[in-house]
Amino acid sequence: MKLKLSAKINILIVCAVILTGIIVGSLAIEATTNSFDDFTRDLWQYRISTQSKYYLDYYTSNGYSWEGVENAAANQQAYNNQSAQRFMDITSIGVILTDTEGEILVHPEKGMVGGHISQNLLPYGNALKLGDDKVVGYIFPDAYFNSRFWYLEQSFSHRVLVAIIRGIVLTSIFAMLLGVAISKMIVTPLKELISAISQMSKGDFNEQLPVYSDDELGELSRSFNTMAEEIDNETTIRQQMFADISHELKTPLTVLATKLETSLERNKPLDTVDVAALYDEVIRLKSMVGEMQDLSRLEAKQTVLNKTLVDFKTFFSEFLVLIEAEAEDRKIDFQVNIAPAVAYCYADPYRLKQIVLNLVNNALRYTPEGGKVELKVESDENNFIIMVKDNGMGISPEDLPYIFQRFYRAEKSRERSRGGSGLGLAITKGFVEAHGGTISVESALGKGSTFVVKLPLYREEDE
Template sequence: MMKFKIKHKLFLAIITANIFIVLGIYILSSLSFSSSFREYLDANREKELAPMVDAVAREYQNQQDWHWLRERGRSTWRTLIETYYVPRNSNPDRAQFRPQAANGERPPRPRPDNRPLIRQENRPVDRRAPQPGLAHDAPRPRPPVIFIADKDHRLLLGREDKLDTVNWIAITLENQTVGYLGYHRTTHITSQLDQLFVDKLTTNLIWIVIFVIIISALIALIQSRFFVKPIIKLSNAAHKISKGEFTTRITVSSDDEIGELCQDFNRLATSLDRNLKARQQWIADISHELRTPVAILQGELEALQDGIRDYSAESVNSLYQEVKRLAFLINDLHELSMSDIGALSYRFENVDLIEILDQVIESKKESIDSAGFSIEQICEQDELILKGDEHRLNQLFLNLLNNSLAYSDPNGMVKVAVKTEGPNVIISWSDTAPGVTEEQLTKLFDRLYRTESSRNRNSGGSGIGLSIAKNIVEAHNGTITARPSSLDGVRFDITLPLK
């Protein structure tokens, strides 16, 4: 079974729409032409009957009544047809019969240019003999059925049961309507010449429709391939991405929705490539971080085994400290991984931010005093209520304080300023020297990153605290940034929504 691809569906959609449009135009054109052509034939019929209308008007003027029409009946109709009806495409200077005058002569019907309309003879033209200028086998046109009614539409000539399809022409004298002459409007074509014209036009229209459909099919084929081409490129690139080739990119050549999709795909590929490299670096950093305390433990245990070091309380305490650092690192890694995947449980409720900050400072008072640090708090108000998780906000401030204590010089200072700004609360956390370079500022929130070149674990932390702090802030729909502080250290600006 054939599998329909997008280009096939697009081609069928375009060609189907074009076919319906072309067929609709053909049907409407045919109906419009048929109606207009019948109106054209009726207009020509009225021109053919115009001399007859004039003749009837003159006769009415002479008789001052319609009694002559009632008396003569059918013979009047034959006389009018044979005398004054000049069919379309016939010789206008010929008539088939001439009217009978009172003196027995057959006078010519008057013309505007005073030329005689019919020949001056006393006998009718033999209708069986071919007329000059006409082919011998040309069919003689069928005379029309006419109706005459007075000004009140009372029928004087014709059958009343055939009035449904009659068009009426007003018979006027001195701008006064004295009666009406009627004829059957055209419902179907009877002339061979007219039918030949209609058939020819219909045939040409059908060929035009076929030609337009073929051209539409070719255009639809080209358009479907053109529109599907970037999708095929996108599909091939996605296939490569699924194989782990995250360096794959697509050339964006348009500004439409497909172009935007290609741009989004490139951003996705860039993000995947960056995440892959970060994961690889993350694994390498974890391996390095875990290898160091494990190597120390192994070395000290081997020293005890080989008798290089004596088993004593000091050696046991040294082993305990390394195990403690290892457990601390593993715990930080676990919390970081949980915050990355959103597994940290958050219970949002109304909490007092100032109170949480005071609790953190009070809990670290001994460490602050032993390091010779001073804490300066600048708060606009004694109480600041916001929607947040008390435990996680406590962890946020604790990580920032531990970072300042671990990386600032002894006898330093931490300055915390809290203020509200519109619907947000702004927390500025600044510490003293040493500061960091612009390049280091961009990496402070990277996991396992330490600014100290020696990576001293006795004085520094694990390099994970700020990463966890960033995740906590973002979980509260806030932002955290780092920049140099006025105290020659680092300043962290935290923005949290109040609600």
């Protein structure tokens, strides 16, 4: 039989209540029994002490004889008319008086007078002594020889047990009601989570769970909502990626197919211009495939960095000319500012070049004619800092959190005309983190963007 979670919770709560009741009840009965035993023992001791004094006084005043003691016992209540003494009489705790031979002189049951108590039992009684040595008799509480106090004890324990059982039953009923409420609080969010997961398995990532509380269940609902939102965004990005990649691949392939088809139909070799155009398209395809391979390796943690000591002034001189030419063609003011005290960087020169080119080309792509792009290189105590700043179109606050995600396009309707596959910033972030660095961006629409890369400074132990 398969039990639901709510039933399991109720069973556990009720079992816990019953177990607690049994433990507490057992301890209560034990404590009650011990207390009752202590009470009766104190009561007996008080009674025996009082009666011992009474009968010793009688013995000495009667010429050191027990003659007539049975009649004197009937008037013992008048001996000490105190409230405690009255209480002793009300409880009907009598005493048994014997002489030194064990003959019963006084007994609550008249028929027992004249009988004998075994000599073996006499030491268990309270000896009546004259002075320190002479024993003249023994007193026993009659509870040793009848069941009155045993019955009272059992009756009292039974009442306590009945009260405990009633308490357990009432508490169990309350616990069941409480368990229903608690299980509902726990199970309801879980049922909604199961339903949402089922919807997600069918491809619906728009399901959002209500958050009922700030505890772990509430945190679970919030985490699921965040996960669903991220998966939905990822799915949208992937769908957009397939559309973009297919478009990007279609254009150069169409150019290649058209040129080659025309050459075949006319049975005419391609001229230099056509070959150059085809070569450009092949390079474009190669670049796209290379970017996808780079991203795949980064995500699989398979990128191998060939680190070496990089002198940035020499490093930039190798490719700044190409960047300046690109900026000049776009009529953009490109400025380079390398601080004189910039330290060496321990990095992979090829990947570092990709980082810089991706950021600068991205800035040039989104900066209009007459705009400005600045490449700034500096260092602080711990980091080597590369900053690329432009005054282009900027990035909206909605797009900013996703700008480094693969295939994400902030300007989806205009991206293709500007070039790029949507992989550049994701690859850049991957290479930066592979070097143990960080990358961040600040941007506002209409005011431009600033990308900041921080790489660890060179230390001898890095080699």
